Amino acid sequence: MNILKSVWTYQCPKCRSAKMFKEPFELSNPLNMHKKCENCGENLEPEPGFYFGAMFISYILSGWMLLVPALILLFVFKWEVNMTMVVVILLAAVTYLKFLRISRSIWIHIIVKYNPALKKQ
Numbered sequence: 001m002n003i004l005k006s007v008w009t010y011q012c013p014k015c016r017s018a019k020m021f022k023e024p025f026e027l028s029n030p031l032n033m034h035k036k037c038e039n040c041g042e043n044l045e046p047e048p049g050f051y052f053g054a055m056f057i058s059y060i061l062s063g064w065m066l067l068v069p070a071l072i073l074l075f076v077f078k079w080e081v082n083m084t085m086v087v088v089i090l091l092a093a094v095t096y097l098k099f100l101r102i103s104r105s106i107w108i109h110i111i112v113k114y115n116p117a118l119k120k121q
């Protein structure tokens with residue numbers, strides 16, 4: 001499994017064989033994570049506030065992913081500002097949870113290095 005697929009599907013960054021987040025998904029607790037990887041035992045929350053940095057990734061990702069469609073609608077399709085804002089707000093609402101989780105996944109994949117020897121057989 002390559003790193004992009006591992007990040008996108010929220011796999012453990014160390015072994016890429018087990019999920020970081022508990023399933024089934026609960027809307028009331030979208031960041032319900034395993035404390036340790038179920039396959040390799042990697043600590044998925046190394047220290048309190050570890051995912052603080054993920055906030056910046058989420059900010060950058062969501063900023064660009066909302067700015068680009070807004071600019072396209074405004075300047076290419078010549079939409080009005082109010083209609084563009086409606087679309088951007090709906091897009092933000094729809095993608096909010098994905099950005100929340102993907103930013104944590106990106107953050108821990110930056111910090112923890114992959115070890116192919118720990119991959120589940």
Ligand SMILES: [Zn+2]
Nearest residue numbers: 012015037040
């Ligand atoms: Zn693991």
